Amino acid sequence: MATRFKGLSRELMAMRVANELKDGTYVNLGIGIPTLVSDWIEGRDIVLQSEIGMLNTGPLASQENVDQDLINASCQPVTERPGSAYISTADSFGMIRGGRMDVAVLGALQVSEKGDLASWANPERGFPEGVGNIGGSMDLAVGAKRVIATMIHTTTKGEAKIVKNCGYALTAEKCVDLILTDLALIEVTPEGLVLKEIAAGLTAEDVQSVTEPKLIIAPDLCEFRL
Amino acid sequence: MDKVVSSADEAVADIFDGAIVAIGGFFTAGTPTSLIQALARKGCKDLTLVIMTMGPGNPDVLQLVLNGQVKKTISNYPFYRSASQGADCCFEIMVRAELIEVETLPMGTFCEKLRAGGAGLAAFYTPTGVGTVVARGKEIRKFGDRDYLLETAIRPDFALVYAHKGDRMGNLICRKTARNFNPDMAAAAECTIAAVEYLVEPGQLDPDTVHVPGIFVKRVLEVGRPSYVPGL
Numbered sequence: 001m002a003t004r005f006k007g008l009s010r011e012l013m014a015m016r017v018a019n020e021l022k023d024g025t026y027v028n029l030g031i032g033i034p035t036l037v038s039d040w041i042e043g044r045d046i047v048l049q050s051e052i053g054m055l056n057t058g059p060l061a062s063q064e065n066v067d068q069d070l071i072n073a074s075c076q077p078v079t080e081r082p083g084s085a086y087i088s089t090a091d092s093f094g095m096i097r098g099g100r101m102d103v104a105v106l107g108a109l110q111v112s113e114k115g116d117l118a119s120w121a122n123p124e125r126g127f128p129e130g131v132g133n134i135g136g137s138m139d140l141a142v143g144a145k146r147v148i149a150t151m152i153h154t155t156t157k158g159e160a161k162i163v164k165n166c167g168y169a170l171t172a173e174k175c176v177d178l179i180l181t182d183l184a185l186i187e188v189t190p191e192g193l194v195l196k197e198i199a200a201g202l203t204a205e206d207v208q209s210v211t212e213p214k215l216i217i218a219p220d221l222c223e224f225r226l
Numbered sequence: 227m228d229k230v231v232s233s234a235d236e237a238v239a240d241i242f243d244g245a246i247v248a249i250g251g252f253f254t255a256g257t258p259t260s261l262i263q264a265l266a267r268k269g270c271k272d273l274t275l276v277i278m279t280m281g282p283g284n285p286d287v288l289q290l291v292l293n294g295q296v297k298k299t300i301s302n303y304p305f306y307r308s309a310s311q312g313a314d315c316c317f318e319i320m321v322r323a324e325l326i327e328v329e330t331l332p333m334g335t336f337c338e339k340l341r342a343g344g345a346g347l348a349a350f351y352t353p354t355g356v357g358t359v360v361a362r363g364k365e366i367r368k369f370g371d372r373d374y375l376l377e378t379a380i381r382p383d384f385a386l387v388y389a390h391k392g393d394r395m396g397n398l399i400c401r402k403t404a405r406n407f408n409p410d411m412a413a414a415a416e417c418t419i420a421a422v423e424y425l426v427e428p429g430q431l432d433p434d435t436v437h438v439p440g441i442f443v444k445r446v447l448e449v450g451r452p453s454y455v456p457g458l
Binding site: 031050051052053054067068069070072073075080086087088089090092093094096097121122124125126127128129130131132133134135136137138139142143169170171172173 | 312332406
């Protein structure tokens with residue numbers, strides 16, 4: 001049975017992802033940990049796209065500023081900022097499939113060593129095969145120039161979520177470029193998964209013990225750059 | 227041309243058993259609540275709903291399920307995100323029991339099937355869904371070095387849509403993210419029924435800002451501002 005290691009909080013995971021984003025880019029943030037990334041990029045030159053049909057999505061609305069006609073893709077009331085634009089959801093996905101998103105940050109259930117992503121079908125919910133909340137995940141995984149997958153490193157039972165082959169239904173094949181978990185930052189390369197950063201107090205062996213595929217240790221492996 | 231009807235019941239009067247009905251709205255934003263309520267009162271059965279989600283933030287749609295009116299849904303985010311919240315939802319219980327069929331599509335494919343339907347196209351190739359369960363039974367074709375999936379258009383019998391403003395001729399203007407699926411559903415359906423917050427006279431909408439031209443809209447009903455609380 002794998003040990004449970006202590007790693008980054010969800011907030012610090014979001015901060016680490018924010019450090020990965022470059023100024024002058026268009027970014028889509030998925031539901032869950034990815035949503036928290038917006039807290040760490042305030043004031044930066046990054047345009048957030050919301051797949052419901054909004055570019056340059058502003059911060060969450062305060063109670064008195066809630067407008068029922070203005071929500072993000074997670075159904076949270078948000079705000080406009082200078083330079084916002086509205087489009088239909090069809091046009092929104094046109095820009096997603098059309099390769100205009102520089103980065104998509106997506107939540108994940110499993111990622112394989114080839115970068116396959118499984119993020120939408122949790123078999124424990126008991127729905128028939130092929131039925132679940134796909135939402136925008138498949139289009140974003142296929143269309144974004146760079147896909148960052150975020151998740152807690154293991155299941156609550158301690159099972160690896162970075163696996164040789166995904167057991168859960170796929171979102172897209174070979175689409176993930178970078179995996180950020182509470183324990184490690186791992187790059188997906190043609191040679192395999194490269195372990196680049198780890199949580200303070202952990203060793204590469206610790207991370208390997210809760211990761212199914214063999215990790216390649218980066219020569220400059222270091223603690224999380226926060 | 228005057229397309230205004232005086233009540234929601236009159237607006238949905240010809241929706242028949244077995245109809246394919248598209249319903250606009252993204253979670254709460256831009257949902258034609260009063261038309262869905264009228265559909266529940268009318269009680270037609272065996273409906274196929276083309277709708278983003280069933281339930282989260284939308285009790286009126288769940289009433290259709292409780293009434294036993296829904297045979298199938300074509301959706302992209304049908305369920306509650308949280309398994310515990312969804313466990314007791316009537317829709318999820320009926321789906322697990324296979325009493326309602328759900329066809330789940332990627333959101334971009336869902337939109338594009340409607341856009342194709344409205345534009346007179348039979349089908350289109352998309353890279354989304356290749357290598358997943360969504361591709362099962364569908365043609366894959368290579369263009370360049372990339373695989374694409376053949377997806378066919380949707381032409382619903384009816385669309386129930388919501389807009390911020392509409393004129394008597396059926397021209398519609400949506401507002402902010404309440405636009406979402408509404409324009410593409412309006413264009414795709416055989417008969418589109420629009421619930422508008424404000425009804426105005428022809429000439430009062432700036433023609434340059436119309437999102438749905440009246441040719442796509444059969445009926446217009448003024449409903450005022452529906453109230454729903456954003457957030458799931």
